[in-house]
Amino acid sequence: MQATTKRRTDLSTVIIGDPHAAVRQSFRHYLESAGRLRVLGEAGELSRLASLLEWQQPDVVLVSAAFGPGLAHFVRAIKRLPPGLAVADGSPAPPLVVYGLGNDSDVVLALARAGAEALVSAEASVQELVEAVEAVLRRERYVSPRYGGILLREVQRWSVLHEGHTGVRLTRREAQLLQLVASGLSNKEIADALSLAESTVKNRLSLLFDKLGVKDRTQAAIFALANGVLQQPLVVERASLPEA
16 A cells, blocks of 8 residues: 555545435545545435434534425534533534535525535535535635625625624623524523523523624624634533523
């Protein structure tokens, strides 16, 4: 074996989620034959993919947009919670690369807010997909160029909404709450995750929204997206907010 060839055990690992077996097999063949990644497993359903992630620890997860409307919820659950998987020891969830995306800006924004590290269009080449994987393995984000305008417009929309409220500094607890809200969790889900009363969460969010100068959860999510709050590691500290 040549010295420049990586040993199989040295390769970064991946799990592939796609409803089409032929696509999964094609990706597996390409990635493994090129010596780029070692495939730990594959799944044709989101429930199966979630099960794999309960006992496997891949370096990256490739997941297809073909799974449809439930994908953003899945990404949110893997990246942010659920309460039973709150990352108390600080271990991060694996980065998620969503590929095969179309033109629906709402879907793209929902996945970005949910925490997907890479968003790759359906028109992308296999090489672009590999570039996205390599980017997230370097702890970077990747977005296909065609989605740059969508995200920029969202940031600009935030700038208009938030004009006159610049220079806001958040405490660690406030940033934690904002991450959970921006990830789409309800007050009850946040309360369960943090072992707080739902009324306490409601009061704290009201204070946070006033501080940010936003009117609702959507505007709060835009703030989080525009200011990089969603890119910060989320470590859930149960009962970290004192009961009111």
